Amino acid sequence: MSAPSFLAFAVRNLTRLCPGGRLHCSGLMAPSSTTRRNMSSKRKMDHLDRTASNSRQNAVYPGRICGIVNESEMVKRLRIAVHPSFSFKAGQWVDFFIPGVETVGGFSMCSCPGLLQREGVIELAVKSTTHPPANWIHTACAVGSEVDMRVGGDFFFDPSPSDPPVDLLLVAGGVGINPLYSILLHTADLLRLQQTSSGQDSNVSSVHLCYSAKNSQELLFKSSITEVCQQFPDKVSCDFHVTQVNTDVDPQLQSSINRGRVTEEELRTHVHPERTLCYLCGPPPMIEAISKTLLNLGLPKDRILFEKWW
Template identity: 70%
Template sequence: MRVPGFWSFAARGFSLQCPGLLCCRLLGPSQATRNMSSKRKMDHLERTAGNNRQNALYPAEVRGIITESDTVKRLRIAVPPDFSFKAGQWVDLFIPGVEKVGGFSMCSGPGVLQREGIVELAVKYSKHPPAHWVHTMCTVGSQVAMRVGGDFFFDPSPSDPSVDLLLVAGGVGINPLYSILLHTLDLLHRNQASRRRDFNIGSAHLCYSAKNTQELLFKSSIIAACQEFPDKLSCDLHVTQQITDVDAHLQPFINRGRITEEELRSHVDLQRTLCFLCGPPPMIETLSKTLVDFGLPKDRILFEKWW
């Protein structure tokens, strides 16, 4: 699809100053030190300059806006037929009238794109202009443009060996991991429908921490997926600042306090586990070090930091 002239201009002309994400394999303490010690916050496009990106910039239209929590809105965005992405990737989001470029992970799976022509973004409120626009100015029918990028994804082929996924999320870091979980669920449905093993799907366990149950995004869908395939999918949901009683239907899945070393260790197999982590940098650095201390090879630990 040809990109309209406005968007061709926009891609060149927007200033590149926005908080964003960093996604990579765990390389070692020196890299984390360099990223955290910089006094000047790098913008999203600068921070992700080393990541793979698609060349195409796609026009898109907001078709739905859903309130996920007091602080998070989920956009349902219609895209052209040739738009594609891998579970866990993000988009550069270009908004008319907003100079700064947003960087947001998709929270939907590729299956939703195939079935409905829709991708979804869950955006937490902040004064960062793209996020602020989502919460204060975006309406159904708003026109945007998006470009897919990122090396943090799960995209198995039928011939790939089975792995066990450990997905670790903090706050809105759930977005790419929820996309990966949904993709795993779609592959399990595909195997089930075909009555054969089209894909070698191992297990997937999600450890997800937020302030309270209201901020645990997608919790009902996560629990439903785990109940549908209890031999394949499981989750531990954590709340760190819950001051009210937990709803009865959630109680079996809720843990008070942070994700623990013991919990992670119980879901790590040094030969089979592939770990994806996404959340605030301090959380990711602490937990990735813990996984390395367990003996999990660094090339089996992938992380994405939200700043």
């Protein structure tokens, strides 16, 4: 699809989502260079420091907020219209530049590349904190707000057609679900492509998600995750966990939620040293504990990929 037609497609879809048609995607300007904004040299702090050694695209792209929903009491999901040249791989994040806010945010995309191709938008789910970018999203961001973004990160799933099939094991803690949800949605797109392309093999043999949060209300995207599992019952599975054992569990999820942390026994069921590729994202203590367990189960170190965000 050419850039003009792609942008027109995005306009049609996004103005439908925004009250009063206030979003005008045709107003999105061309990507700016890092030289013009000089963002990476003058504003290097927090997220930029932590990810200084990670790969990044050169271009900084404009974006416009075209939808905001409360994913939970503490998490807002943003829908952002982006420039037609914007691209990313499932699992990557963006440097998030907010006009008037000195601190640069770093947020993993919770949408998949397929949504970008179909509708010209990306999505971010951000937890409320006192960190300036997150605080802006929860207190000042509105439909029509403009931001700039630059894609980065070496934590992604982007198989080539010639790559051998893998068994994906995704382990998420809290809002660490964001990049793994992006990967899950991307694998679902790959599986759908396999269904519609006779004889085409998929790069994914199976996917299992282990997802833990303090309580069931903080299990983001749970309905959508369940739908993917139901759509591909022989390929995709999930175990939800709540770690605060005294909290009430959503009655609709009683049968699918485990109390307590992800166990070695659960991981053992989904680990094959030669086929499994594991992606981890969550608090550092969880990442370290799960990584140690996977190594003890015989999974090679180079097949354990992780992203630590706090």
